[in-house]
Amino acid sequence: MISTTAVLQEIAHARPAGLRAKLRTDHISMTFGRTGEEINVLDDVSIEVGDGEFVCLLGPSGCGKSTLLNVVAGFLKPSHGEVRIDGEIVNRPDRRRVFVFQERGVFPWLTVEGNIGFGLSALSESERTQRIAHYVELVGLKGFEKAYPRELSGGMKQRVEVARALAVNPDMLFLDEPFGALDSITRLIMRGELLRICAVARKTIIFVTHDIDEAVQLADRVIVMSARPAKIQKVVPIDIAHPRDISSSRYLALRDGILEAIGLAHKV
Amino acid sequence: MLLLVWQVAIGVQRAPILPTPWLVAKALVELAVSGRLMRYVVASLFRVTWGFALAAILAIPIGLTLGLYRRAEYAFNPIIQLLRPISPLAWIPISILWFGVGDIAAIFLIFLASFLPLTVTAMNAVASIPDVYLNAGRNFGLKRSQIVFRVLYPAVTPQLILGLRITLGIAWLVVVAAEMIAVNSGLGFLIVDARNAGNRYDLVVAGMVMIGVIGLLLDIGVKSLEKVPSISWGYSDD
Numbered sequence: 001m002i003s004t005t006a007v008l009q010e011i012a013h014a015r016p017a018g019l020r021a022k023l024r025t026d027h028i029s030m031t032f033g034r035t036g037e038e039i040n041v042l043d044d045v046s047i048e049v050g051d052g053e054f055v056c057l058l059g060p061s062g063c064g065k066s067t068l069l070n071v072v073a074g075f076l077k078p079s080h081g082e083v084r085i086d087g088e089i090v091n092r093p094d095r096r097r098v099f100v101f102q103e104r105g106v107f108p109w110l111t112v113e114g115n116i117g118f119g120l121s122a123l124s125e126s127e128r129t130q131r132i133a134h135y136v137e138l139v140g141l142k143g144f145e146k147a148y149p150r151e152l153s154g155g156m157k158q159r160v161e162v163a164r165a166l167a168v169n170p171d172m173l174f175l176d177e178p179f180g181a182l183d184s185i186t187r188l189i190m191r192g193e194l195l196r197i198c199a200v201a202r203k204t205i206i207f208v209t210h211d212i213d214e215a216v217q218l219a220d221r222v223i224v225m226s227a228r229p230a231k232i233q234k235v236v237p238i239d240i241a242h243p244r245d246i247s248s249s250r251y252l253a254l255r256d257g258i259l260e261a262i263g264l265a266h267k268v
Numbered sequence: 269m270l271l272l273v274w275q276v277a278i279g280v281q282r283a284p285i286l287p288t289p290w291l292v293a294k295a296l297v298e299l300a301v302s303g304r305l306m307r308y309v310v311a312s313l314f315r316v317t318w319g320f321a322l323a324a325i326l327a328i329p330i331g332l333t334l335g336l337y338r339r340a341e342y343a344f345n346p347i348i349q350l351l352r353p354i355s356p357l358a359w360i361p362i363s364i365l366w367f368g369v370g371d372i373a374a375i376f377l378i379f380l381a382s383f384l385p386l387t388v389t390a391m392n393a394v395a396s397i398p399d400v401y402l403n404a405g406r407n408f409g410l411k412r413s414q415i416v417f418r419v420l421y422p423a424v425t426p427q428l429i430l431g432l433r434i435t436l437g438i439a440w441l442v443v444v445a446a447e448m449i450a451v452n453s454g455l456g457f458l459i460v461d462a463r464n465a466g467n468r469y470d471l472v473v474a475g476m477v478m479i480g481v482i483g484l485l486l487d488i489g490v491k492s493l494e495k496v497p498s499i500s501w502g503y504s505d506d
Binding site for chain 2: 098101105110118168
């Protein structure tokens with residue numbers, strides 16, 4: 001049993017050849033103390049993410065994958081272990097690495113323009129306008145610059161969030177179930193949009209989801225996490241080129257492999 | 269319609285329960301012509317403006333700070349909760365003792381009436397801000413003071429406006445009561461004075477009508493702020 005875990009951790013550390021390590025977590029554990037009772041949320045998690053890699057953290061709801069993302073982003077301090085990005089220890093959030101919340105993270109008191117320009121106050125007026133226009137265009141919100149979030153649909157608000165994050169030109173994005181609140185059709189469209197945007201502006205991305213298909217469609221590598229306390233259960237490289245054919249045998253084989261790792265039956 | 273019912277109902281009554289609307293209208297004209305109406309309205313508004321503005325200027329930053337620092341909230345909340353149920357009117361003797369009969373006593377009462385509700389509103393507003401807004405602010409590298417002005421403040425504005433609206437209503441109630449005792453001008457004074465000086469109930473009701481009208485206008489004035497697009501998001505779910 002111990003040896004199996006060790007082997008899996010080895011796999012977790014392995015990264016696609018040719019990529020420099022961007023992020024590395026070193027034996028992270030997280031314990032929340034609540035009303036005297038201690039809850040173990042993360043248990044000895046070591047992962048490595050390559051520069052420019054798209055990694056999905058996949059696990060059941062409430063398993064602690066969001067906690068892991070919050071630790072990596074610097075919002076939470078781990079109880080044990082450390083996170084290093086480009087060799088530096090992470091201890092606070094940083095504008096070079098932007099967290100994309102579900103669409104509820106959009107500021108309702110600002111227009112689309114105001115939201116996208118939120119992180120750009122250091123730029124000159126003209127540069128800022130230019131940058132905003134560029135990202136409005138990129139996420140397909142032209143004509144809605146002056147609209148307030150309450151006038152937008154869920155999918156559009158999510159685009160605003162993504163644009164606000166991209167506008168500060170970060171080198172990493174952390175996405176926490178960003179499409180979780182959207183209907184299934186909009187979700188599919190948004191996945192395509194995200195991949196399109198990623199192709200334009202190459203970023204290192206950690207994407208948290210509980211949706212197996214979403215993980216296999218998007219990621220270069222899927223890290224499967226167990227139920228709480230979250231441990232790395234399996235690491236699955238997705239060796240299919242984009243655009244991915246979601247009825248191809250390779251896709252289905254990878255998906256079934258993950259289903260099996262989680263311990264779910266193939267038949268509903 | 270209401271006026272008509274009022275007029276007729278009083279007409280069929282023999283005992284002097286209320287003056288008729290016609291008499292009240294005449295009384296209003298009389299007050300306006302003599303210049304007292306304008307003078308009293310200005311006097312009342314002057315006191316409310318000062319008491320309310322001072323309370324808002326102090327209570328909002330204090331309330332936001334208490335909301336931001338949980339420990340301060342734990343320290344001060346018991347005192348606030350103890351003082352809150354005391355009617356501002358209970359402070360009338362003390363305010364006269366401290367400031368004598370005059371404007372300052374009335375302003376002090378209005379200040380007291382507005383200060384605690386506004387502090388509590390601001391404190392609770394901070395507590396209800398979703399973490400995502402503050403985290404997003406931190407993520408974009410904002411300093412603490414920038415987070416206060418660019419995230420905290422806009423996030424609580426809708427609730428603050430609501431609190432200001434309710435509190436201004438309270439302040440307007442209190443000024444009338446304060447003027448009945450602590451000063452010799454204003455709409456509250458008009459009502460007591462008219463009764464004492466020869467039971468002029470037409471003037472009493474005229475004063476009440478003015479209080480109602482001005483109270484309504486104040487409420488409409490604050491309410492119009494709720495229509496501002498950067499604020500209106502706080503009031504509906506759609």
